[in-house]
Amino acid sequence: MPEPVLPDGVERREFDGEPRLATRGEPVYGEPTDGEWRAWDPERSKLGGMLELGFDTGLTGSETVLYLGAAAGTTVGHVADFAGPTYAVEFAPRPTRDLLEVAESRDRLFPLLKDARKPETYAHVVESDVDAIVQDVATRGQATVATRNARFLADDGRLLLAVKARSEDVTADPDDVFATVLDELAGTYEVLESGRLDRFHEDHLGVVATPR
Amino acid sequence: MTTDESDAGWFASVPPDDPAAARDAIDHGSAVSPADWPRLAVESGFAEDADDYYDRLHEATRHATREAVAERERADDRQLIHAVRAMDDCERVANELAERATEWAGSRFDDVGTGIAGAREIAEREPDGDLDRRVISLSARTAALADERDALKATIDRVAPAVAPNLADMAGPELTARLIALAGGLEPLAKKPSGTVQVLGAEDALFAHLSGRAPSPKHGVIYTHEFVRGTRPEDRGSAARALAGKLALAARVDHYSGEYREVLHEDLRERMATIRARAESTESTGGDSAAPVDDSAVSEEEDA
Numbered sequence: 001m002p003e004p005v006l007p008d009g010v011e012r013r014e015f016d017g018e019p020r021l022a023t024r025g026e027p028v029y030g031e032p033t034d035g036e037w038r039a040w041d042p043e044r045s046k047l048g049g050m051l052e053l054g055f056d057t058g059l060t061g062s063e064t065v066l067y068l069g070a071a072a073g074t075t076v077g078h079v080a081d082f083a084g085p086t087y088a089v090e091f092a093p094r095p096t097r098d099l100l101e102v103a104e105s106r107d108r109l110f111p112l113l114k115d116a117r118k119p120e121t122y123a124h125v126v127e128s129d130v131d132a133i134v135q136d137v138a139t140r141g142q143a144t145v146a147t148r149n150a151r152f153l154a155d156d157g158r159l160l161l162a163v164k165a166r167s168e169d170v171t172a173d174p175d176d177v178f179a180t181v182l183d184e185l186a187g188t189y190e191v192l193e194s195g196r197l198d199r200f201h202e203d204h205l206g207v208v209a210t211p212r
Numbered sequence: 213m214t215t216d217e218s219d220a221g222w223f224a225s226v227p228p229d230d231p232a233a234a235r236d237a238i239d240h241g242s243a244v245s246p247a248d249w250p251r252l253a254v255e256s257g258f259a260e261d262a263d264d265y266y267d268r269l270h271e272a273t274r275h276a277t278r279e280a281v282a283e284r285e286r287a288d289d290r291q292l293i294h295a296v297r298a299m300d301d302c303e304r305v306a307n308e309l310a311e312r313a314t315e316w317a318g319s320r321f322d323d324v325g326t327g328i329a330g331a332r333e334i335a336e337r338e339p340d341g342d343l344d345r346r347v348i349s350l351s352a353r354t355a356a357l358a359d360e361r362d363a364l365k366a367t368i369d370r371v372a373p374a375v376a377p378n379l380a381d382m383a384g385p386e387l388t389a390r391l392i393a394l395a396g397g398l399e400p401l402a403k404k405p406s407g408t409v410q411v412l413g414a415e416d417a418l419f420a421h422l423s424g425r426a427p428s429p430k431h432g433v434i435y436t437h438e439f440v441r442g443t444r445p446e447d448r449g450s451a452a453r454a455l456a457g458k459l460a461l462a463a464r465v466d467h468y469s470g471e472y473r474e475v476l477h478e479d480l481r482e483r484m485a486t487i488r489a490r491a492e493s494t495e496s497t498g499g500d501s502a503a504p505v506d507d508s509a510v511s512e513e514e515d516a
Contacts, residue, residue, distance in 0.1 A: 085266055091373075092373075092377060092472060093280075093281045093284040093285050093374055094285070094377075094470060094471060094472075096277060096281050097281050097285075099277075100274060100277060100278055100281070103270070103273075103274055104274070107266070107267065107270050108266055108270065109270070110269055110270060110273040110274075111273055111274060111277045112238070112273055112276075112277060113276075113277045113280045113281060113284070120242045120243060120244055121242050123242065123243040123244065123245055123246045124219075124220065124221055124222045124237075124238075124241040124242055124243035124246075124249075125221075125222045125238055125241075125249070125269075125273070126246050126249075127246055127247070127248060127249045127250060128245070128246040128247050128248055128249075129248070138474060151245055151246060152246050166474075166478055167474075169481070170478045170481045170482050170485075171481065171482055171485040
């Protein structure tokens with residue numbers, strides 16, 4: 001396995017004798033902790049999976065992040081642990097309640113109950129030129145969501161996208177779905193790296209891209 | 213919100229330390245493009261420096277989101293039923309009034325359009341005399357009623373996913389509201405067998421069938437769903453049955469658990485793909501099977 005380039009604030013630490021990714025922050029979902037460090041489970045987090053698989057995410061720590069599809073805050077909590085100002089967009093009320101708890105102890109995590117398909121409903125809150133957009137939305141039209149949100153990203157920023165094949169079309173071959181998504185992305189983004197996340201997430205594609 | 217603020221930051225008209233105003237701005241504001249809000253907030257005096265801005269943003273977003281979550285979770289099926297019925301009433305009355313207004317206006321002006329669009333045009337006119345004033349005023353009220361209908365629709369679009377996330381995703385907000393209204397609530401809908409869900413809204417046809425006067429209805433209000441309407445007629449019964457089955461399950465999950473279950477939606481999409489594949493498989497062999505069918509149709513005509 002290639003040695004991943006980890007952002008500052010993310011480290012490999014021993015938990016029960018196994019090296020695991022970890023960040024420093026309040027525990028969120030009963031994950032194992034070691035002092036102020038808490039383990040980042042790549043099976044519960046697409047971004048964690050991408051880091052574990054050695055994707056070159058371009059993340060260095062302390063950047064401004066827009067996170068689309070924050071859900072209950074499992075991953076975005078880790079992101080806020082090592083990043084700077086982090087905007088977390090989630091559409092469903094129930095998981096957002098848990099997200100609010102994650103945001104309680106993280107003073108640069110800003111939870112927003114908004115629809116990632118309608119960026120104009122949060123462009124008055126989320127700042128321009130963010131360093132990274134992390135996207136993990138399980139709806140159809142994942143490439144469209146990434147394209148519409150490109151307006152927030154700095155010219156040299158990174159889109160870190162997890163595409164779920166089953167959300168686009170359950171009956172199609174995931175490889176065909178991924179090809180279609182990458183094709184649509186190519187209009188707005190230059191794809192720097194892509195690869196399956198199957199070791200941790202079945203039928204998911206991880207993508208690192210930068211605006212054209 | 214005024215229009216000149218449409219591209220301003222959320223903090224533009226929010227007095228410091230006014231959580232209610234901040235909540236309103238975050239919830240209902242919008243902007244086409246983002247901007248360097250932290251810098252603009254400092255320049256406008258809203259915050260002392262970037263750190264201060266982020267502290268305020270943290271407080272404001274948490275407050276706004278907490279309130280919005282509470283409001284969405286308070287939204288209940290009763291409200292949705294009222295909203296969909298009000299929407300239908302507005303639409304029906306607006307259409308009736310538009311017909312009346314345009315018919316009347318046609319006797320007084322040239323180039324009068326029809327329907328709501330026609331009424332909107334008439335409402336823009338300058339009145340000349342008392343009768344004109346009445347026609348134009350009536351048209352303006354018709355247009356306002358049509359606007360109210362659109363506003364109700366937007367509200368349903370927002371409320372339905374909070375009341376029934378799975379149903380709303382599967383059936384769309386409007387059909388979700390109609391199914392809940394027809395069943396009399398989310399709980400009664402959750403308790404209905406899928407066969408009942410399938411024919412909700414087709415009660416006339418169902419009772420005609422039960423009294424022996426008609427074939428059984430294949431679908432009720434779920435006919436408006438793309439999965440049913442977009443399927444060829446001979447497969448619509450299957451499509452309606454499959455859709456109703458999953459809608460019944462979705463209603464149960466929404467009522468008893470309230471959590472979104474992706475697997476339900478995957479199952480339905482898979483099932484629909486199978487049903488629609490039938491059309492493709494008969495089309496591809498259509499050359500062979502079509503001919504005998506045509507022959508029998510001709511021979512039947514000859515017999516008659």
